[in-house]
Amino acid sequence: MEKITHTATLFAEPIYHIGSFPVTNALFTSWITVLILALVVFILRRQIKEIPKGLQNLVEIILEGALTLCDQITGNRQITNKVFPFAISIFFYILINNWLGIMPFGGLGLVETEHGKSAFIPLIRSGTADINTTFALALIAVLGANFFGIFTIGLWKTINKYFNFNAFSGIFTKIRKDPTVLAVAPISFFVGVLEFIAEFAKVASLTFRLFGNVFAGEVLLLSMSAIFAYLIPIPFLFLEIFVGFIQAFIFSTLILVYFTIASQDHGEHEEEHKHPEHKASLRSVT
Numbered sequence: 001m002e003k004i005t006h007t008a009t010l011f012a013e014p015i016y017h018i019g020s021f022p023v024t025n026a027l028f029t030s031w032i033t034v035l036i037l038a039l040v041v042f043i044l045r046r047q048i049k050e051i052p053k054g055l056q057n058l059v060e061i062i063l064e065g066a067l068t069l070c071d072q073i074t075g076n077r078q079i080t081n082k083v084f085p086f087a088i089s090i091f092f093y094i095l096i097n098n099w100l101g102i103m104p105f106g107g108l109g110l111v112e113t114e115h116g117k118s119a120f121i122p123l124i125r126s127g128t129a130d131i132n133t134t135f136a137l138a139l140i141a142v143l144g145a146n147f148f149g150i151f152t153i154g155l156w157k158t159i160n161k162y163f164n165f166n167a168f169s170g171i172f173t174k175i176r177k178d179p180t181v182l183a184v185a186p187i188s189f190f191v192g193v194l195e196f197i198a199e200f201a202k203v204a205s206l207t208f209r210l211f212g213n214v215f216a217g218e219v220l221l222l223s224m225s226a227i228f229a230y231l232i233p234i235p236f237l238f239l240e241i242f243v244g245f246i247q248a249f250i251f252s253t254l255i256l257v258y259f260t261i262a263s264q265d266h267g268e269h270e271e272e273h274k275h276p277e278h279k280a281s282l283r284s285v286t
Contacts, residue, residue: 010215012130013121025123026130033096033127037089063088073256083259086144090137091252094128094210098244101126101218102237104225128214128247131207138206141255142199149262157265162196164189202258206251213247 012026044059052060066088070080101124127133149158217240224233 010131012125012132015121015123024130025121025125026127026133029097029100029124030127030133032100032124033093036096037092070256073253074260076260079260079263083148083256087252087255087259090141090255091248094137094251095245095248097127097133098214098217098248099241100124101129101214102221102240102244104237126214126218128210129218131211134211134214135203135207137210137251138203141206141251141258142202145255145258145262146199148259152263153265158262160192162192162199164192206254210247210251213243217243 012024014022015025015028016023044056047054047056049056067080067084070084070087071077074080074083103124128137146158149161221233221236221240224236
């Protein structure tokens with residue numbers, strides 16, 4: 001009898017081709033995730049009532065708790081209302097992807113034979129266990145935060161967070177009163193450049209944190225199932241269910257943090273620190 005092997009690979013395995021476009025098992029799982037979310041939203045949409053009951057009541061409780069948690073992170077309900085739909089959508093997308101990848105779906109897969117050896121390719125693999133997916137999510141999160149900052153505080157102020165041109169423009173007006181501005185301005189500009197470089201670090205951090213944890217969990221479950229077929233892998237399965245939830249929660253929380261930081265005007269905070277008595281007098285007048 002021919003032996004069929006299955007090994008965990010860093011890359012997602014193709015299971016179908018649409019023309020020259022390969023459909024991988026991770027992409028297939030992502031499509032299933034989107035379909036599940038669409039069906040849940042469609043069902044809830046049809047069953048919305050003024051007096052909630054059943055599933056609607058449960059969903060409203062969850063959303064209310066999530067909104068309260070978001071308020072603690074953003075510190076502003078207006079920002080929460082703008083960012084929450086995006087963050088909660090990413091949370092459920094990652095969560096369902098994480099859980100689908102670790103569920104025991106038995107022999108759902110394909111057998112491919114190459115060079116006389118047969119290999120089993122599972123149809124279901126978590127989309128977040130593919131680095132392409134996590135990179136796309138990270139890129140959307142970081143770019144989205146910067147675009148949110150542009151729409152919230154303006155393009156010029158957002159650019160000045162990374163390339164502090166105001167620091168140099170103020171040299172000529174401040175040098176007589178404060179000669180130290182000649183040393184402070186280049187430092188402020190350099191710090192801004194570091195913040196710009198940190199945006200790329202955010203993308204890398206979000207990408208590899210999510211991918212590493214989810215992929216490691218799938219490898220762990222595969223290894224434990226190969227060594228111990230029954231009972232013993234069950235505690236590890238529950239552990240990975242918890243890890244899948246935590247990773248989705250961390251990713252969505254970081255999105256809230258990035259969007260909140262992007263919406264803040266650093267220049268106004270600096271003015272408040274430099275001229276607190278002026279700000280206080282303005283408040284008393286108003």
